Amino acid sequence: xxxxxxxxxxxxxxxxxxxxxxxxxxxxxxxxxxxxxxxxxxxxxxxxxxxxxxxxxxxxxxxxxxxxxxxxxxxxxxxxxxxxxxxxxxxxxxxxxxxxxxxxxxxxxxxxxxxxxxxxxxxxxxxxxxxxxxxxxxxxxxxxxxxxxxxxxxxxxxxxxxxxxxxxxxxxxxxxxxxxxxxxxxxxxxxxxxxxxxxxxxxxxxxxxxxxxxxxxxxxxxxxxxxxxxxxxxxxxxxxxxxxxxxxxxxxxxxxxxxxxxxxxxxxxxxxxxxxxxxxxxxxxxxxxxxxxxxxxxxxxxxxxxxxxxxxxxxxxxxxxxxxxxxxxxxxxxxxxxxxxxxxxxxxxxxxxxxxxxxxxxxxxxxxxxxxxxxxxxxxxxxxxxxxxxxxxxxxxxxxxxxxxxxxxxxxxxxxxxxxxxxxxxxxxxxxxxxxxxxxxxxxxxxxxxxxxxxxxxxxxxxxxxxxxxxxxxxxxxxxxxxxxxxxxxxxxxxxxxxxxxxxxxxxxxxxxxxxxxxxxxxxxxxxxxxxxxxxxxxxxxxxxxxxxxxxxxxxxxxxxxxxxxxxxxxxxxxxxxxxxxxxxxxxxxxxxxxxxxxxxxxxxxxxxxxxxxxxxxxxxxxxxxxxxxxxxxxxxxxxxxxxxxxxxxxxxxxxxxxxxxxxxxxxxxxxxxxxxxxxxxxxxxxxxxxxxxxxxxxxxxxxxxxxxxxxxxxxxxxxxxxxxxxxxxxxxxxxxxxxxxxxxxxxxxxxxxxxxxxxxxxxxxxxxxxxxxxxx
Numbered sequence: 001x002x003x004x005x006x007x008x009x010x011x012x013x014x015x016x017x018x019x020x021x022x023x024x025x026x027x028x029x030x031x032x033x034x035x036x037x038x039x040x041x042x043x044x045x046x047x048x049x050x051x052x053x054x055x056x057x058x059x060x061x062x063x064x065x066x067x068x069x070x071x072x073x074x075x076x077x078x079x080x081x082x083x084x085x086x087x088x089x090x091x092x093x094x095x096x097x098x099x100x101x102x103x104x105x106x107x108x109x110x111x112x113x114x115x116x117x118x119x120x121x122x123x124x125x126x127x128x129x130x131x132x133x134x135x136x137x138x139x140x141x142x143x144x145x146x147x148x149x150x151x152x153x154x155x156x157x158x159x160x161x162x163x164x165x166x167x168x169x170x171x172x173x174x175x176x177x178x179x180x181x182x183x184x185x186x187x188x189x190x191x192x193x194x195x196x197x198x199x200x201x202x203x204x205x206x207x208x209x210x211x212x213x214x215x216x217x218x219x220x221x222x223x224x225x226x227x228x229x230x231x232x233x234x235x236x237x238x239x240x241x242x243x244x245x246x247x248x249x250x251x252x253x254x255x256x257x258x259x260x261x262x263x264x265x266x267x268x269x270x271x272x273x274x275x276x277x278x279x280x281x282x283x284x285x286x287x288x289x290x291x292x293x294x295x296x297x298x299x300x301x302x303x304x305x306x307x308x309x310x311x312x313x314x315x316x317x318x319x320x321x322x323x324x325x326x327x328x329x330x331x332x333x334x335x336x337x338x339x340x341x342x343x344x345x346x347x348x349x350x351x352x353x354x355x356x357x358x359x360x361x362x363x364x365x366x367x368x369x370x371x372x373x374x375x376x377x378x379x380x381x382x383x384x385x386x387x388x389x390x391x392x393x394x395x396x397x398x399x400x401x402x403x404x405x406x407x408x409x410x411x412x413x414x415x416x417x418x419x420x421x422x423x424x425x426x427x428x429x430x431x432x433x434x435x436x437x438x439x440x441x442x443x444x445x446x447x448x449x450x451x452x453x454x455x456x457x458x459x460x461x462x463x464x465x466x467x468x469x470x471x472x473x474x475x476x477x478x479x480x481x482x483x484x485x486x487x488x489x490x491x492x493x494x495x496x497x498x499x500x501x502x503x504x505x506x507x508x509x510x511x512x513x514x515x516x517x518x519x520x521x522x523x524x525x526x527x528x529x530x531x532x533x534x535x536x537x538x539x540x541x542x543x544x545x546x547x548x549x550x551x552x553x554x555x556x557x558x559x560x561x562x563x564x565x566x567x568x569x570x571x572x573x574x575x576x577x578x579x580x581x582x583x584x585x586x587x588x589x590x591x592x593x594x595x596x597x598x599x600x601x602x603x604x605x606x607x608x609x610x611x612x613x614x615x616x617x618x619x620x621x622x623x624x625x626x627x628x629x630x631x632x633x634x635x636x637x638x639x640x641x642x643x644x645x646x647x648x649x650x651x652x653x654x655x656x657x658x659x660x661x662x663x664x665x666x667x668x669x670x671x672x673x674x675x676x677x678x679x680x681x682x683x684x685x686x687x688x689x690x691x692x693x694x695x696x697x698x699x700x701x702x703x704x705x706x707x708x709x710x711x712x713x714x715x716x717x718x719x720x721x722x723x724x725x726x727x728x729x730x731x732x733x734x735x736x737x738x739x740x741x742x743x744x745x746x747x748x749x750x751x752x753x754x755x756x757x758x759x760x761x762x763x764x765x766x767x768x769x770x771x772x773x774x775x776x777x
């Protein structure tokens with residue numbers, strides 16, 4: 001199949017240049033003829049190829065393109081010379097490609113600097129934009145494949161042409177360096193074609209053909225820089241700012257040339273949906289979190305024990321009450337900023353509180369614990385704390401569990417509970433959840449006691465439930481797991497408790513790393529489910545332990561080792577969809593916010609959609625990128641690749657807690673040590689950061705649209721909504737498509753006196769208002 005769209009040819013009037021003067025709130029469209037030559041937004045063409053076919057003399061340069069998936073026209077750089085022309089530039093650069101879904105350095109940078117030394121810093125179109133240029137087709141549909149053009153000498157006067165033809169029917173992905181890689185049906189070097197290959201590595205080079213090979217992955221010898229590297233047969237180049245061939249200068253490094261990536265979708269005539277007289281409805285962006293972090297001034301730093309690895313992290317737990325976020329883990333200090341003053345780095349270990357509106361540390365909350373915190377739950381006026389401490393505020397009967405006053409951190413009166421192990425080994429409460437009047441607890445303990453008055457010790461099997469009011473254990477509900485519990489979820493319906501951990505049995509029955517129990521005594525497994533037929537990513541049972549299990553709506557989400565996150569039906573526990581992350585990536589925490597499920601891991605590279613095996617995913621449908629936290633549509637379980645938060649970690653352990661605050665922001669906790677780029681540097685983060693909701697409210701609707709015949713054209717005027725009159729831009733629709741975008745309230749179409757017109761507002765987040773009703777001159 002090739003990308004050659006066939007549809008009804010547009011017969012409506014086409015207009016020409018759009019110019020806007022925001023200050024004077026005027027814009028003009030001056031028309032010459034009905035031509036889709038790409039020379040203006042109103043003449044936007046379906047593709048560079050379409051322009052070249054209709055206007056053969058078109059030269060290399062910037063053109064306006066538009067497809068129904070792109071919605072509004074935008075400008076792109078077209079190569080109208082090579083092999084018949086019609087190529088659109090998707091990206092270019094020398095070393096330092098990030099190969100990420102959001103692209104790199106923006107659309108404008110790609111079109112403005114297609115080549116030359118000023119283009120050495122990589123710039124790529126977002127994958128979503130390239131999918132728009134493909135017009136709904138997949139990358140394997142490209143009849144000429146993906147064109148990769150590489151410099152072959154230091155002054156950029158000689159070039160090599162590669163063609164990659166993709167095997168899988170997948171949307172665009174920049175993950176050329178993935179392992180396993182995107183398979184190719186063929187690859188050619190200057191016209192010499194070989195079958196097979198992949199986007200990570202092709203080795204057809206030799207002494208006689210030194211440039212017939214490439215690799216796209218990073219190496220230490222290349223100073224961890226990615227690009228379209230030559231292999232060892234090419235030795236030219238250096239790290240000067242003007243050389244088209246870059247070398248790191250490190251022994252064993254290879255040459256990374258300046259490279260351009262082009263595609264040639266052969267879209268010609270496209271059919272746009274008709275617009276009714278009533279106009280277009282309002283549309284909003286997906287309710288995702290922003291990719292940019294909103295870091296606070298304060299954080300937590302240091303690790304009390306000095307230990308390393310995922311069991312010794314600054315943050316392991318979070319819980320919110322009103323405008324207070326409680327943060328627990330093994331941190332040693334609360335700290336303000338990267339360079340705190342003497343009174344801005346305070347020893348307050350294991351548990352602290354922060355204001356969710358200001359980010360300030362709440363110094364009045366000062367509990368004293370002697371060990372790490374693993375989970376937190378707010379229950380009424382108490383903060384329930386689970387961990388590996390043996391005392392809270394030096395009080396007895398607080399081993400592993402404590403209830404604290406929300407304001408001061410002192411022990412709550414009338415509540416007590418403790419855990420221990422019958423064999424004398426260290427005991428720990430690791431997971432908590434509240435359901436009705438019960439507090440469910442899981443971990444590595446076999447005895448529990450509590451209440452007011454204090455109960456006797458009750459023998460249990462690594463889980464129990466306590467009376468929420470005073471901590472007394474329920475002696476009638478005692479499931480017995482043969483391994484420790486990592487996570488549990490007491491569902492909102494009140495009839496189930498989900499478990500994940502290292503166990504293989506519960507109550508002597510098979511329970512391979514997960515279990516679903518009823519809440520009625522004596523805690524039996526829920527019948528009629530396929531939970532013991534759940535799909536692990538590895539046959540090694542020891543490596544099948546799961547660390548996430550959450551019921552959200554009609555699905556149960558399960559994640560953990562090895563590197564798998566899956567959605568199952570609640571009704572039968574049948575698998576719906578899975579993803580595999582590589583190279584790192586055990587799943588560690590999850591939260592649902594506004595119908596989006598977020599899952600975190602120590603994963604910073606590749607996500608194999610529909611993959612279900614590790615270490616070699618085989619069933620995947622596409623590869624995209626991830627950075628520590630991924631998003632999934634709660635209804636379909638489809639990954640949402642446009643969520644790609646910018647954050648960094650101290651030691652690569654990633655986020656171990658995700659929690660929503662009352663402002664709708666998601667707090668991300670673990671060994672986080674930086675947030676997004678802001679002004680001239682990255683935001684500092686101490687153990688946690690947060691990302692906040694994207695704007696999903698449509699702007700106000702423009703009013704009073706008028707169309708008046710004037711001088712052989714049509715003058716359009718309207719009134720902007722007062723709520724966003726100074727910030728919204730406006731899309732002018734003529735007949736069936738957007739013909740111009742302006743920040744003003746006036747536009748003149750000089751292409752003729754006919755046509756049907758609408759106008760709608762678009763805010764900075766991409767939400768669109770309902771349009772006006774149709775007007776005609």
